[in-house]
Amino acid sequence: MSSRNNLPLLAFSTAGLLGAAVVLALLVAPEDADQGVSQRIFYFHVPIALTAYLCFGLGAWKALRLLWVGGERRDLESYTWIHQGTIFGALTLITGSIWAKASWGVWWSWGSNQLVLFLVLFLFYCAYFMLRFSIEEGARRERICAVYALFGVALIPVSFFAIRLASDFIHPTVFTREGPQMTGTMFGAFLVCWAAITLLAYVMYRIELVGKRTDANLRELREVLS
């Protein structure tokens, strides 16, 4: 009951925090000496990436709990986290691409290990949805999707190493990217952005989950009445 009450409050605070983040990132934080204006995308790109990882991790955690303890509730939760993760993953690719264009003049660079990792993960999780919607609803589908979600998190570190290895020899890195050197204000702005985006993901998760649960309840109601 209380969870339904605090959602609007949460949503508004998130909006506020996001607004503050945007202001801080675009206006207040000092401009980076090396990269100039384009560096500001970094304030959003990195938190979005970190949030995507978090969403995939939570999706896998819920999946593990589903297999261990069971419960249809966890299936919806796992699915919603993965859905959010995929959205933020797509945003990571987009913001990363914008940053690449602004920094180096190319929309895509295989040398950017982070982006390549996200591309692989994006493909993997898109397949998750294809898998989910091609199986009849029920306990079988829940379990199969949960197992696939677990494979996803195992893939993250393994792919990371694979891409590193690939860069080392197969595709020698053309552009070396170092994280920008951050001053105090910059770091502060970064933290605010990170908090805002993580909160945004959580709010979106809650909203989507409410929608899905309502759907499920409606369906059950329709059946009982018929």
Added chain:
Amino acid sequence: MSALALYTADVVALARKDLKLELRARDTLPAMLLFVLSTLVVFHFALPAGTGDDAAFGLLWIAIVFTALLGLARAWAPEREGGALDGLVLAPCDRSAIWLGKTLATLAFLGAAELVALPAFALFFAPIDLVAVAGVVLASIGICAVGSLLAAMAAASRGREVILPLLFLPLAIPLVVGGVGAGISPEGATYLSFLALYDLVFAILAWATFEYVVTE
């Protein structure tokens, strides 16, 4: 008999069953052999003159991955025909034994295809050294371990064979990196260790979770 001995006996019985079935039906293995050969020939025509041996080696890995997919698509076909998967699941044996038996059989078929592909590659394109072959062996283990579980998932879906490549390819990317790296990099050993790591992580994961893929 001890539990381990029983488990091994189950796995062996199941793997032998698959080998026997393939020897009789003879539809999957010849297809894989022919497919891998044809693909290599296509690569010759696809590669412009002057392309290095390294590029060709990369294409060998594409041939291996897609040949494996061909075999994996039919991996659970005998079980589907008579509904035998239910029969196996009902049996008192460990469900992971079903996965392991199937993985070993699929590995045997993929290995047979590679026994043809590697000499053919050496003949058509460039010689292969021992490290490259070790890479092929290690990656094949990973391919079959992950692939047979994913194929069981795909069997439960309406998309059937269509969905298997979608599930498999992202997971195959690290294997391709490892395999190609083992072949062309001077630090082949690093890539071999990476492949061993992949095999360990994903084989354990597949072994532990297969039960949940085939039961409700």
Added chain:
Amino acid sequence: MIAGEGLEKRYGRKRALRGVSFDLPRRGFLLVTGPNGSGKTTLLRLVAGLAAPTKGTLTVEGERGDLGYLGHESLLYRELTALENLDLYGRLYRVPERRERSGMLLERFGLWEVRADRVSTFSRGMTQRLALCRALLHDPALLVLDEPYTALDDDGAALLDSELAALTGERTILLSTHDPARVALLATHRLVLT
């Protein structure tokens, strides 16, 4: 041996089984009847452990190895011979003296002549008989048979009749059928699904 309470099975929006309760003591014979689509197969799959109920509770005594199941599909490998199929299941079910037992069952169900033939060459009736052999191979304490008379000719049906008569009172049996008259005398309990 089996106790089901308020059992329900839903596949997404489809409800295959609705509020079923029953009790079957050890060595009882439960006859399940009902029109097509009433959920007989679903119920039997639940008891066998091939599916889990979405609502309600189901307790089945015994382990996987104590259960013999006959479904709509034969659960056999079409390109293996009758003997090879039984040998494989015999191993998996840890049947002692599996060769002897397989031979005995094949003979009892009139399949001894074709023991070395592949299942793909069998008629539907023969496949059903072999599936029965498979279900009985490990002498299970609980038999779950889903419309076992399907596809059997008169001889096959007679063989099944005598087998069931022999097992009644010795083993627990759960059987679903379209033709209840056949086994009505043997049944100790009845469940009608709507």
